[in-house]
Amino acid sequence: MRRTLFVIAILALTAGPQVQAQKAASTPAQKASSSSYRYRWKDASGLPHYSDSLTSDALKYGYDLVNDRGLVVQHVDRQLSPGERAAAQKAADEQAARQKVAQERDRVDSQMLAAYPTEEGYATSLKQSLDNLDQQISTTRINLRSQEKTLTDLLTRAGDLERAKQPVPKFLNDSIAKQRDVVTHQRDTLERELTARDVAEKKNVDDLQHYRDVKAAKEKERRGQ
Structure with a gap:
């Protein structure tokens, strides 16, 4: 009986440091995995705001995705209204049309110079x-x-x-x-x-x-x- 208790005590003493070492080794990984991104945006007055989750204001004004070191990981522009999207699409179409006209003009000019040096x-x-x-x-x-x-x-x-x-x-x-x-x-x-x-x-x-x-x-x- 005494021999059995002695063996159990020895095992307990040797297991203790191993468990502590495992805990110490797992702590940095757990800290790394628990780091979370935050959302930062500025309101209409230019004042900065932070949140752990997306809010309606963040979507309204656009936001930055910031890591735990305060570095901007990604910027997301604000959501456009239907009218703004239509205006943006119209502006893009007009710009594309102007570029097409300019390219056609350059092509015609090049042909003109080639035909009449x-x-x-x-x-x-x-x-x-x-x-x-x-x-x-x-x-x-x-x-x-x-x-x-x-x-x-x-x-x-x-x-x-x-x-x-x-x-x-x-x-x-x-x-x-x-x-x-x-x-x-x-x-x-x-x-x-x-x-x-x-x-x-x-x-x-x-x-x-x-x-x-x-x-x-x-x-x-x-x-x-």
Whole structure:
């Protein structure tokens, strides 16, 4: 019996330090695992607030996720209202549209410089477009004079009949009305073509200046490289 109690006492003495060592070893791990993040945000007045859990104000104003050493781990922007989200989406769409336009303009400018390495060549192409319009206007004028002559001939025939006290046939009156419409159409066409040429001439001036600006910018960029 005494021998049994002696063995139990020895085991108790040897087990005690092991248990204490295990507790001491587990303490840092437990402290590390028990560290928690906190939420920090500023209200409308700019005053900081802290909380162990997310609050409606934190979501309203946006918040920082802070660790136990006070370091910001993550920032979360405030939640947008439906109106703000719609406005933000609209602004993003407009920005994307502007970028697309700028990219397309750069592409067209690059093609322009590749097709016309010199200003003289580009100016010649612009003049060619005006020459084409001038040729079209000349053709319309010739057609108009021809149609006006036909109308004059019909009116002369009708006038001769009236002076001779003879009735003007229906087919002649119909032909005169139809020919007047043809002449009116030709005059309108000529007016549109003349207006288009004026617009094209002004555009050519702007296009040539744009060519000079783009070429100068490219030269400056090349020298900077």
